[in-house]
Amino acid sequence: MSANIREPARGGHDGQNGRIDKQIRDMGERARRAARRMAAAEPGEKNAALFAIAEALISQSDAILAANARDVKDARGKLDNAAIERLELSGARIERMAEGVRQVAALADPIGNLTDMNFRPSGIQVGRMRVPLGVIGIIYESRPNVTADAAALCLKSGNAAILRGGSESVHSNQAIADAVARGLTDAGLPKDAVQIVDTTDRAAVGAMLALPEYIDVIVPRGGKGLIEFVADNARMPVIKHLDGVCHVYIDDDADREKAVAIAVNAKTQRYGTCNTMETLLVAESQVERILEPLAQNLMQAGVTLRGCAETRKRLGPRIEPATDDDWAAEYLAPTLAVKIVPDMDAAIDHIERWGSHHTDAIVTESVTRARTFIRAVDSASVMVNASTRFADGFEYGLGAEIGISTDKLHARGPVGLEGLTSQKYVVFGDGHVR
Amino acid sequence: MSANIREPARGGHDGQNGRIDKQIRDMGERARRAARRMAAAEPGEKNAALFAIAEALISQSDAILAANARDVKDARGKLDNAAIERLELSGARIERMAEGVRQVAALADPIGNLTDMNFRPSGIQVGRMRVPLGVIGIIYESRPNVTADAAALCLKSGNAAILRGGSESVHSNQAIADAVARGLTDAGLPKDAVQIVDTTDRAAVGAMLALPEYIDVIVPRGGKGLIEFVADNARMPVIKHLDGVCHVYIDDDADREKAVAIAVNAKTQRYGTCNTMETLLVAESQVERILEPLAQNLMQAGVTLRGCAETRKRLGPRIEPATDDDWAAEYLAPTLAVKIVPDMDAAIDHIERWGSHHTDAIVTESVTRARTFIRAVDSASVMVNASTRFADGFEYGLGAEIGISTDKLHARGPVGLEGLTSQKYVVFGDGHVR
Numbered sequence: 012m013s014a015n016i017r018e019p020a021r022g023g024h025d026g027q028n029g030r031i032d033k034q035i036r037d038m039g040e041r042a043r044r045a046a047r048r049m050a051a052a053e054p055g056e057k058n059a060a061l062f063a064i065a066e067a068l069i070s071q072s073d074a075i076l077a078a079n080a081r082d083v084k085d086a087r088g089k090l091d092n093a094a095i096e097r098l099e100l101s102g103a104r105i106e107r108m109a110e111g112v113r114q115v116a117a118l119a120d121p122i123g124n125l126t127d128m129n130f131r132p133s134g135i136q137v138g139r140m141r142v143p144l145g146v147i148g149i150i151y152e153s154r155p156n157v158t159a160d161a162a163a164l165c166l167k168s169g170n171a172a173i174l175r176g177g178s179e180s181v182h183s184n185q186a187i188a189d190a191v192a193r194g195l196t197d198a199g200l201p202k203d204a205v206q207i208v209d210t211t212d213r214a215a216v217g218a219m220l221a222l223p224e225y226i227d228v229i230v231p232r233g234g235k236g237l238i239e240f241v242a243d244n245a246r247m248p249v250i251k252h253l254d255g256v257c258h259v260y261i262d263d264d265a266d267r268e269k270a271v272a273i274a275v276n277a278k279t280q281r282y283g284t285c286n287t288m289e290t291l292l293v294a295e296s297q298v299e300r301i302l303e304p305l306a307q308n309l310m311q312a313g314v315t316l317r318g319c320a321e322t323r324k325r326l327g328p329r330i331e332p333a334t335d336d337d338w339a340a341e342y343l344a345p346t347l348a349v350k351i352v353p354d355m356d357a358a359i360d361h362i363e364r365w366g367s368h369h370t371d372a373i374v375t376e377s378v379t380r381a382r383t384f385i386r387a388v389d390s391a392s393v394m395v396n397a398s399t400r401f402a403d404g405f406e407y408g409l410g411a412e413i414g415i416s417t418d419k420l421h422a423r424g425p426v427g428l429e430g431l432t433s434q435k436y437v438v439f440g441d442g443h444v445r
Numbered sequence: 446m447s448a449n450i451r452e453p454a455r456g457g458h459d460g461q462n463g464r465i466d467k468q469i470r471d472m473g474e475r476a477r478r479a480a481r482r483m484a485a486a487e488p489g490e491k492n493a494a495l496f497a498i499a500e501a502l503i504s505q506s507d508a509i510l511a512a513n514a515r516d517v518k519d520a521r522g523k524l525d526n527a528a529i530e531r532l533e534l535s536g537a538r539i540e541r542m543a544e545g546v547r548q549v550a551a552l553a554d555p556i557g558n559l560t561d562m563n564f565r566p567s568g569i570q571v572g573r574m575r576v577p578l579g580v581i582g583i584i585y586e587s588r589p590n591v592t593a594d595a596a597a598l599c600l601k602s603g604n605a606a607i608l609r610g611g612s613e614s615v616h617s618n619q620a621i622a623d624a625v626a627r628g629l630t631d632a633g634l635p636k637d638a639v640q641i642v643d644t645t646d647r648a649a650v651g652a653m654l655a656l657p658e659y660i661d662v663i664v665p666r667g668g669k670g671l672i673e674f675v676a677d678n679a680r681m682p683v684i685k686h687l688d689g690v691c692h693v694y695i696d697d698d699a700d701r702e703k704a705v706a707i708a709v710n711a712k713t714q715r716y717g718t719c720n721t722m723e724t725l726l727v728a729e730s731q732v733e734r735i736l737e738p739l740a741q742n743l744m745q746a747g748v749t750l751r752g753c754a755e756t757r758k759r760l761g762p763r764i765e766p767a768t769d770d771d772w773a774a775e776y777l778a779p780t781l782a783v784k785i786v787p788d789m790d791a792a793i794d795h796i797e798r799w800g801s802h803h804t805d806a807i808v809t810e811s812v813t814r815a816r817t818f819i820r821a822v823d824s825a826s827v828m829v830n831a832s833t834r835f836a837d838g839f840e841y842g843l844g845a846e847i848g849i850s851t852d853k854l855h856a857r858g859p860v861g862l863e864g865l866t867s868q869k870y871v872v873f874g875d876g877h878v879r
Contacts, residue, residue: 089739439830
């Protein structure tokens, strides 16, 4: 999908695209109306809907599994095994999906929260109220569980949602959406609060991106091709995540046990995640003491190391040579770039030049250098003596996440309920005028 | 400028535009370097720079006045008197500019503020640190005082700035920028932290908008043409303000004195501001009791009323007829659209359909309806029994404002120092791994 989505109009003809544009526009109008109702919904109503959705996912699991079997059958021969594994549902996976929805119900309701009420010298009282964004468009690739997760987060935060999943999982998504609609209706909320685009025509994505009057923000989740396409073409704001080129820097004052444990975990706990370490930076003074045993450890775990000239000189030719491409690489694989740096300033310079501002960690016992690193590294998450793998909405206590943002405006880092909200100013007077 | 700026490339030739692109790119690179230093600047350093800037504005006021006289001379015959009045500086105006800069120094420094530090079940401690956005591009029209105001806010929030003022005030802006550079240098901060685009060529605006790698956010300040051009062409996020179609709704339970005072103030205190009331909504039950005396009052103040059919029927033919264009109009003039509505729900529907989500007020003594109005009206500022004219950074206690945002993402409503910052996650562990 990532590759093909770049030409959304090609292959369609005007009549077809015109029909899809109208279909998406109609969905947008219904979403806008539903969003007004959702913004006014009481916490109890929203939670009742979430519990009803969880129940419907279970009671309709036969239908969901049947739809999923159809998607899996269609995918055989077209997708690789890993992609089919991600696509495939089971009773246990549906149970986990329902449990995820119940967990969102248990989160504190952010909407209507009124903070910072201050009296001003003029006599007016000014504060800020947390409010939904309105209509969230979510464009995602194969995993069908995103349909339930995203619906739950949008609902809890008082928004309406238009979901557009991958064409591979279209039947699964539709069956899950039916359960969501059932839950909303059972709780007396509009079923248009969560709508799913049922056409697999790629023109639907282009149509969504062209509707800033109905869709307030777009969240793309998937490969880089999808995210770049959405960022380049959306006429509304986008909450997005591009690369995760994460660093661990082992400082002069690092504790050896912590350094080895953190670096091994940051690289090997999972290779395919955006918060996995892709480049290891080591202070020159720590090569013998830490890098040598650590490199052994990583290679034993099956990681290929690509080092700077100094690394190869010190650790020998079993380390492959690294080029500039390696400093910029998000391998998502058992490969690690390694660079020896003279000091922390050089490490920070490297991170600022080559990193993706996602998550970067220092291992040090020096409180002074920890403080400097935290201030100087301009990334969504900056860590001291912890594995980059902690950069995650659940680990941070957000309860759930709709995605991770590497942008600086609005949401940064893991995006939970708060990232799907805004604040408005509320002013109370008693006939006050200027 | 608003009209001409739509064709930034026309009139230039490739060599000229290539030179300007390079000039702006060089400024961007210097700004990016300066931004790193500014992000690490201590509060004391930034305040010392602000006081030094205030001092330099005063000590160099002869040069600033001479440069301004040149701009004013060039503008005669090209700009109208109101525009020339806005352009013209005096000793007193420079003193106020300096005082504004000193006031920014007195604001609390937001940078480095670490909040919400929580221990998680995994043992890591997670919080958020407030950080600068990086490099702010500000594109503004004639008032030269924006140069000093914007520089002060960007500096205090730890950002670097690239300022592009109107061509009418190019000499004034350059002279003010010289004083800013002097203050930065005196305080040991890089003078590249605030740079001003000195070419009047419109291609410079296009060049700025095409540099997302060097400019993190653009703030356009000026007419609608400028703002739309920037929003349509910027490749980075934009903090912007479009229309201000503000409403006052006089409810069934309104207090008459408050209603009249608020409506008169919201319309007549200043006609040309974005938070001025443009449409008055009145509950049917309050026509005789409030609308009739209020209409007298407004007309005596010189305001032309354009009413719905019901308004004209009740108040007579001295009220001009309103069309749909009037409900959408931001008059910025002594003209007011008036509509009689059956109840608050109809008022809210009208505001949601025709308003610009800027500032809307209800006048009521009913706490129930006040609460409903606050929740249901989706505007950057929602007010109860107060004049819409209070929607302003100074009135809200932000200390100063870089602009007002009618967007929902990132900053909403008056934008002060906080709107020029972001937050990053900070994680502390002690060798923690997943």
